[in-house]
Amino acid sequence: MSHRPAGAAETAPSNGPPPTGPTPQAWEEIKRFLDFDDEDVERLRVAFERYSPYIDDIVERFYDHLIAMEATRSVLSRADVDRRLKDLQRGYLRSLGGGDYGEGYLRDRLRIGATHERIGLAPRWYLGAYWLYLREIVPRLLPCASAEEQATVLSMHKVLLLDMILVTEAYVGRTLALVGDQKARLEELVSERTRQLSKWERLAAVGSMAAKVAHEIRNPLSSISLNTELLNDELVGYRGVDTTEAVDLLRAIAGEIDRLSRIVEEYLQFARMPRLDLEQVNLKDLAEQVLKFLSAEFERYGVESEIDTLDHGPIVYLDRNQFRQVLLNLLRNSQEAMPEGGKVTIRLREEADGTIEVVVVDTGVGLEPAQTQQVFDPFFSTKDTGTGLGLAFVQQVVLEHGGEVSCTGQPGRGAAFRIVLPERLRVRSRDLPGGAAAGGGGPPKRSS
Ligand code: HEM
Numbered sequence: 001m002s003h004r005p006a007g008a009a010e011t012a013p014s015n016g017p018p019p020t021g022p023t024p025q026a027w028e029e030i031k032r033f034l035d036f037d038d039e040d041v042e043r044l045r046v047a048f049e050r051y052s053p054y055i056d057d058i059v060e061r062f063y064d065h066l067i068a069m070e071a072t073r074s075v076l077s078r079a080d081v082d083r084r085l086k087d088l089q090r091g092y093l094r095s096l097g098g099g100d101y102g103e104g105y106l107r108d109r110l111r112i113g114a115t116h117e118r119i120g121l122a123p124r125w126y127l128g129a130y131w132l133y134l135r136e137i138v139p140r141l142l143p144c145a146s147a148e149e150q151a152t153v154l155s156m157h158k159v160l161l162l163d164m165i166l167v168t169e170a171y172v173g174r175t176l177a178l179v180g181d182q183k184a185r186l187e188e189l190v191s192e193r194t195r196q197l198s199k200w201e202r203l204a205a206v207g208s209m210a211a212k213v214a215h216e217i218r219n220p221l222s223s224i225s226l227n228t229e230l231l232n233d234e235l236v237g238y239r240g241v242d243t244t245e246a247v248d249l250l251r252a253i254a255g256e257i258d259r260l261s262r263i264v265e266e267y268l269q270f271a272r273m274p275r276l277d278l279e280q281v282n283l284k285d286l287a288e289q290v291l292k293f294l295s296a297e298f299e300r301y302g303v304e305s306e307i308d309t310l311d312h313g314p315i316v317y318l319d320r321n322q323f324r325q326v327l328l329n330l331l332r333n334s335q336e337a338m339p340e341g342g343k344v345t346i347r348l349r350e351e352a353d354g355t356i357e358v359v360v361v362d363t364g365v366g367l368e369p370a371q372t373q374q375v376f377d378p379f380f381s382t383k384d385t386g387t388g389l390g391l392a393f394v395q396q397v398v399l400e401h402g403g404e405v406s407c408t409g410q411p412g413r414g415a416a417f418r419i420v421l422p423e424r425l426r427v428r429s430r431d432l433p434g435g436a437a438a439g440g441g442g443p444p445k446r447s448s
Contacts, residue, residue, distance in 0.1 A: 001082040021110040024103050031101065036223060036421045041099055048097020051140045060090045072125050075275050093133070123172060124165045132159055185198035199211025203378050210379075211271030213266045221264065225257045263387050269325075270378070270389045276319045276400055280427050286320065289326040293336070302341025303334075315427040322397045329390040330360040330417050337364025337415060354423030355448045361416040367409040375407050394419075401425060 003204035024031060050057070063081050066072040076085075095108070115124050134157045139150050232250050235243045284307060291298075291305050298305060307313075327346070334344040349357040367375065367382075374380045376395040381388035394417070398405040402422045407413030 022106070024106060027103070037102070041101065044097045045099055047137075047141055048094070051137050052094070052131050054136065054140060055090050055093050058133065059086050059135060062089060062129070062132045066129065072129075073123075075119055075121060076395070093218065101349065123168045127161060127165045127168060131158060146361070153363050166316050183428045197376075199327055201325050206270060207378055210267050214267035214271070218264050218268070219258060219262070225254070225261070228254050228257065266389050267388050270393050270396070276322070278317040278425075279317040279320055280315055281320050283318075283321065283348050283356070286314075286324060287327060290324060290331060293328070293348075294331055295378070297332075297335060301335055301338065303338055304341075304343045305331075306343065306345045307348065308345055310350075313348050314350045316356055316421060317425045317427060318401065318421075319397070322400075326394045326397050326419075327358075327360075329394050333390060333417075333441055334360060334362035334364060337362055337366070339365075342414075350426065351420075356421040356426055357417040358421070359416055361414065363414045366411045366413045367407070368411060372407045372409060372415075376405065389416075 063076070063086065066076055067078070069083070081312070092112070095105070113126075134154060138157070139152055142150055142153065145153075157370040230249055232247065232254075235246055235250070245402065287307050291307070294305075331344060331346075338344070341406075344362045347357070347361065349358040349359075351357055372380065375391050379388040380392075396404050397419075400418050402425070403420055405417065405419045407415060407417050
């Protein structure tokens with residue numbers, strides 16, 4: 001029979017870890033706590049002499065009860081009981097009076113406990129079965145006591161066993177509830193990570209294909225570009241023929257070639273993410289440089305900008321070039337979201353928990369809530385002309401730095417991109433030249 005006994009749900013059978021339990025030192029301490037001494041050992045030997053003639057009977061009645069009860073019958077088969085369990089049980093009863101309660105005894109008991117856990121027997125039935133021994137053994141140890149006195153001793157044992165069962169299950173139940181909680185959380189995490197992984201695998205495959213195509217396009221594109229220039233020079237040299245239209249067409253072709261080249265470069269830049277080259281970077285200075293670089297574009301589109309930071313701004317170990325590109329991509333994205341003009345703010349903060357926050361907020365067209373998850377996906381774009389790689393690049397660089405990036409926004413109410421960089425990238429004043437431990441700092445190692 002292979003059904004699980006009632007109440008066994010709490011102890012799912014497993015082939016998992018080896019028996020756990022007290023160490024030999026802890027086992028000695030347990031015995032001291034119970035005052036288990038040589039006199040007990042001697043008394044148990046005498047007790048064994050008294051009940052040993054009845055061991056066969058005791059074992060018979062033990063299994064009669066387990067087979068009569070629904071809860072225990074479901075994990076026993078008559079054949080197995082007769083073939084080997086009765087023998088094992090007799091051996092167990094003999095070992096109770098065997099005189100050796102050292103490490104061998106400890107190991108043996110832990111193994112027996114693990115065996116019953118493995119078959120899915122709840123602690124209540126295992127502990128309850130001790131009652132079956134006491135019921136048989138106590139009257140044989142107290143032959144002179146009246147039936148009522150024997151019954152009283154047994155009642156006392158019963159109530160203590162009932163308590164042991166309840167307390168053990170309270171302990172086990174709590175542990176299992178905690179384990180169940182953790183398991184549920186882990187399962188959720190694993191399925192989330194698996195979803196992410198398969199999405200990234202798909203995107204990586206598409207990405208590497210796109211990079212190959214971009215690579216293949218680059219060379220012919222530059223020769224087309226060169227030939228267009230040559231053709232243009234040729235046309236300029238013509239005398240007496242109206243080449244205006246042809247020149248205009250060539251200019252349009254050159255414009256399209258430029259656009260294609262930029263797209264190809266963006267694909268290749270995304271595909272060949274270089275290794276991080278960390279150095280100390282003042283985020284406020286970097287933000288100022290990027291804003292200066294974009295000032296003409298911002299002016300053209302009526303975009304105001306502001307850096308909101310405290311003091312001199314956070315100093316962080318970063319790959320300067322890659323992070324410059326991150327800010328550039330975020331600011332361009334903001335500008336494109338404000339075709340009628342608006343304001344973009346770069347907020348820089350050193351948080352109390354040591355992390356560094358970089359937030360780029362704009363007053364642009366905003367996003368649908370569902371899009372805030374998608375904006376970082378490669379090739380996702382809300383614009384007709386976008387490659388969908390700008391924000392994917394931002395995410396990749398931030399992840400490479402061990403940070404996180406997220407986006408919030410609502411249609412018509414602007415968007416905010418929030419980067420959180422880990423504490424280990426933060427440069428503290430003691431790491432700066434002249435700081436308390438100047439020279440002790442240096443780019444942190446990646447922790448993952
Ligand atoms: C006082 C309580 C009990 C004691 C001392 C005891 C003792 C033992 C011992 C010594 C073994 C051999 C295991 C080994 O050497 O690893 C064993 C196996 C087994 N016991 Fe118990 N037992 C008890 C209660 C129960 C109960 C209540 C059941 C319920 C039906 C049960 C079912 C089994 C089964 C099915 C096996 C065989 C496991 C296997 O090897 O597949 N036992 N028991």
